[in-house]
Amino acid sequence: MSAPTLTREPGARRRGVTQRRNLGSHTFLVLLVLYFALPLWWLIVASTKNINGLFTGTGGPLWFDSEFDLVANVRQLFSQNGGIYWRWLGNSFLYAIVGGVGATVLSVLAGYGFAKYRFRGRNLYFAVLLGSVMVPLTALVIPTFVLLSDMGLTNTIWAVILPSLLSPFGVYLMRVYAQDAVPDELLDAARVDGAGDFKTFVSVALPLLRPAIVTVLLLSTVATWNNYFLPLAVLSDTKLLPVTVGLGQWQAQSTSGAAGSQLWNLVITGALISIIPLVVSFLSLQKYWQGGLSLGSLK
Amino acid sequence: MTQLATVPTGVPAPTNARPRPTRTGGIDRARQRHGWLFVAPFTLVFITFLIVPLGYAFWMSLHTKTLAAGEHFSGFENYTRAFTDPEFLHGVAFVLRFSLVLIPIQMLVSLAAALVLDNLSSRLSKFSRLMIFVPYAIPVVIGAMMWGFLYSPRFGPIGEIFGMFGIDAPFMLSPDNVFAGLLNVVVWQWAGYYMIIIYAALRGIDTSVYEAARMDGANGWQIALRIKVPMISSALVLIFVFAIIGTLQFFTEPQILRSVAAGSIDASFTPNIYAYTLAFSYSQFNYASAISFALGVVVFIGSYVFLFLSRKRNGLS
Numbered sequence: 001m002s003a004p005t006l007t008r009e010p011g012a013r014r015r016g017v018t019q020r021r022n023l024g025s026h027t028f029l030v031l032l033v034l035y036f037a038l039p040l041w042w043l044i045v046a047s048t049k050n051i052n053g054l055f056t057g058t059g060g061p062l063w064f065d066s067e068f069d070l071v072a073n074v075r076q077l078f079s080q081n082g083g084i085y086w087r088w089l090g091n092s093f094l095y096a097i098v099g100g101v102g103a104t105v106l107s108v109l110a111g112y113g114f115a116k117y118r119f120r121g122r123n124l125y126f127a128v129l130l131g132s133v134m135v136p137l138t139a140l141v142i143p144t145f146v147l148l149s150d151m152g153l154t155n156t157i158w159a160v161i162l163p164s165l166l167s168p169f170g171v172y173l174m175r176v177y178a179q180d181a182v183p184d185e186l187l188d189a190a191r192v193d194g195a196g197d198f199k200t201f202v203s204v205a206l207p208l209l210r211p212a213i214v215t216v217l218l219l220s221t222v223a224t225w226n227n228y229f230l231p232l233a234v235l236s237d238t239k240l241l242p243v244t245v246g247l248g249q250w251q252a253q254s255t256s257g258a259a260g261s262q263l264w265n266l267v268i269t270g271a272l273i274s275i276i277p278l279v280v281s282f283l284s285l286q287k288y289w290q291g292g293l294s295l296g297s298l299k
Numbered sequence: 300m301t302q303l304a305t306v307p308t309g310v311p312a313p314t315n316a317r318p319r320p321t322r323t324g325g326i327d328r329a330r331q332r333h334g335w336l337f338v339a340p341f342t343l344v345f346i347t348f349l350i351v352p353l354g355y356a357f358w359m360s361l362h363t364k365t366l367a368a369g370e371h372f373s374g375f376e377n378y379t380r381a382f383t384d385p386e387f388l389h390g391v392a393f394v395l396r397f398s399l400v401l402i403p404i405q406m407l408v409s410l411a412a413a414l415v416l417d418n419l420s421s422r423l424s425k426f427s428r429l430m431i432f433v434p435y436a437i438p439v440v441i442g443a444m445m446w447g448f449l450y451s452p453r454f455g456p457i458g459e460i461f462g463m464f465g466i467d468a469p470f471m472l473s474p475d476n477v478f479a480g481l482l483n484v485v486v487w488q489w490a491g492y493y494m495i496i497i498y499a500a501l502r503g504i505d506t507s508v509y510e511a512a513r514m515d516g517a518n519g520w521q522i523a524l525r526i527k528v529p530m531i532s533s534a535l536v537l538i539f540v541f542a543i544i545g546t547l548q549f550f551t552e553p554q555i556l557r558s559v560a561a562g563s564i565d566a567s568f569t570p571n572i573y574a575y576t577l578a579f580s581y582s583q584f585n586y587a588s589a590i591s592f593a594l595g596v597v598v599f600i601g602s603y604v605f606l607f608l609s610r611k612r613n614g615l616s
Contacts (some may be wrong), residue, residue: 025415029427032412036431036491039445042456046448054454061449061456110341117334125338132349134540134602136548138571139595142578142587143356144348166348171341197333226438228551229571233579244440251444252558268448271441282436283429 047073047269054264073269080263085270087239088246092225092274094157095242099164100221107167107216111174112205116187126175132168138229145233159234160242164224170216177212178205214288225278243274353595360589370585377589386567387590394569397478398546405486405542406535409493414523416494417501428498432491439488443555446484447472451559472560484552489545493538500534501527536609540602547598550575570594 045064046054050072053065077085113119114126144163148154153162182205190200206213228244235241241249247270254262282289363373381387412431416424434442449455450471461468471480504527512522528535550571557564557572566580567573570590578587 022419022421025419026421026423028411028415029419029424033427033430036434036487039442039449039487040433040437042449043445046454060459061454062459106341106344109337113334113337117337118331119334119338120332122334125342129345131599131603132345134544134599135349135353136544136595136598138548138550139356139591139598140349140352142574142584142591143352143359145578146359146584147352147355162344163348165344168345168349197330197336201337222436226440228438228440228554229575233575244438247444248440248555251447251555255558264454267444271444275437275441278436278438279433282433286429 043268043272047265047272049265051262051265054268069265070269073265074273077266077270077273080266081238084238085243085246085266088241088243089274091157091240092242092244093277095160095164095227095231096221096225098161099224100217102161102165103167103170103220103224104213104217106165107170107174107220108206108209108213109201110171111176111212112178112182112201112209114171114175115178116182116184116205129168129171133172141229141233144230148234154234155237155240157240160224160227160231160240163230164220164227167216167220167223170220173216174209174212178209181208181212211288214285218285218289222278243270247271247274353592356588356592356595359585360592363585377586378593380586381589381593387570387573390567390570390573394547394549397481397549398543400478401482401485401546402539402542404482405490405493406538408486408490409497409538410528410535412490412494413497413501414527416498417527418519428495432495434488434490435492435495437488439551440555442488443484443552446480446487447556447559450480472556472563474563477560477563481552481556484556485546488552489542493542496538497531497534500531504530536606540605543605544598544602547594547601 042062045059045062048068048070049065050067050069053067053069058066077083114122140163145154148159148162153159186204187200190204195203225242226244227242228248231242231245232248235245238246238249247267250263250267250270254264254267360377361372361374362370363376364370412427416428450457452458452468452470457471458468469476471477471483508526508530509522512526517525548571549569553564553568554572554575557568564572566576571594574587574590574594577583577590
């Protein structure tokens with residue numbers, strides 16, 4: 001991105017400048033990559049060390065130790081507290097998939113309804129919904145906790161899953177997309193052929209909505225997977241925690257606890273394993289989310 | 300800041316919902332009502348987990364619970380208390396200062412990265428795009444923890460890195476440095492996500508505009524600053540709004556780093572941490588609700604006003 005020097009003659013300039021600019025740009029990118037990858041590199045290296053190696057390793061914090069203990073760490077994850085780590089990971093999957101799929105189904109139905117039907121109160125409702133996108137969801141955690149506890153639902157999986165079904169932004173995205181992607185003429189034709197509303201939706205609209213569905217599914221799954229405040233507030237049974245909250249507890253315990261209860265190597269290895277599924281899905285589903293993230297700015 | 304994940308590039312256009320006339324409209328009015336059937340399942344969740352908790356938070360905030368008198372109506376007492384409570388005000392001041400510094404840095408980093416990536420099509424640039432984005436796929440909890448380790452004088456590399464320059468490493472979570480320490484964590488976590496949104500917007504620009512500009516003698520910098528940036532201003536406005544919403548409800552990162560920060564992050568560090576502590580450590584649910592609700596209202600009004608003021612730029616007018 002270095003600015004081209006304007007004094008040279010135009011013909012000879014172009015190539016030299018492009019190359020130099022590219023060199024500058026690429027240097028900038030390499031620096032960015034180093035910065036963004038540094039914590040990941042550290043995590044990978046650290047997950048191969050045992051608890052002593054973490055503090056007094058021979059290779060320093062950014063290089064491997066003389067002992068390679070990744071396997072031992074993973075094994076210890078299976079034995080620590082009866083392998084509770086894997087239970088946390090399973091819980092995270094359960095919450096993210098049920099919450100994500102549920103939120104997507106509700107968003108697709110509602111977005112389609114908003115886009116293709118002119119029912120009474122539609123515009124008012126949609127305006128309220130758009131306003132709700134700007135309500136900070138953490139402001140809802142405490143009242144949600146009290147309500148769930150009145151219903152006797154705190155400390156159950158439903159306390160995490162049910163609130164995760166809410167995705168006003170998903171509805172907004174589906175509506176914007178469905179408006180243009182599903183032509184009214186096609187719907188009319190299906191109706192003339194005698195198909196009911198729901199059948200028309202399933203056979204005509206759904207296939208056309210696929211790109212937006214993938215995007216909403218990805219966004220809502222990630223949101224549930226990453227959620228921390230809600231499960232922290234509504235769950236107290238260790239067996240129900242998602243991996244984010246579970247590791248947070250181990251980390252806090254390691255800081256405050258005596259040497260014997262320090263689980264640094266487990267926190268680190270557990271963190272590494274827990275990020276693999278999402279990182280891999282993002283890398284392999286590139287073409288879906290890269291197209292999808294621009295959906296919202298279609299307008 | 301987890302909630303940002305559900306709200307990427309969207310344009311929350313207030314009431315722009317004028318329907319195009321559909322052919323079925325006049326013929327089959329009964330059918331239009333069936334729209335409610337599609338909207339109904341979402342409505343149930345929307346009411347139960349958004350409208351009701353909001354209303355309930357407001358109701359709770361207007362009441363006070365004491366051992367002697369039970370729960371009784373106390374009007375705006377909780378709010379008066381909040382706005383004279385130094386701990387709450389301290390937290391509010393912190394998140395405001397934090398957003399003021401964070402958001403410009405974050406937007407500059409993501410904009411610069413997106414503009415550079417938009418100019419290149421090399422293999423390195425594709426790889427960089429992914430690497431810069433990867434932190435978005437990592438839960439905020441894990442991101443904060445990793446930086447907590449990296450900052451740690453006991454087993455982080457920070458001592459080595461500063462040692463190369465012959466300087467003693469600062470402890471990034473000491474009371475003086477915790478602001479910068481958190482700033483770095485948040486930029487790392489979110490800049491890639493914003494970068495992808497800006498990048499997608501840049502890719503949507505018709506390239507013939509650049510050709511025309513080049514004919515007129517514009518150089519790369521001029522094209523970037525005078526053509527590209529204005530053309531993606533709606534994406535920038537929205538990123539800004541979502542960054543504000545996210546930062547004011549700052550919770551996860553300081554909560555996670557609290558245990559390793561040796562006292563520089565206290566129980567009222569941000570309004571959300573304060574509300575959490577009041578509710579779950581002191582069972583002061585009413586007062587905590589007042590703080591949550593006040594925070595929600597401030598964020599909501601703030602972002603609405605901002606969208607309104609910037610409506611020419613964000614294309615929502």
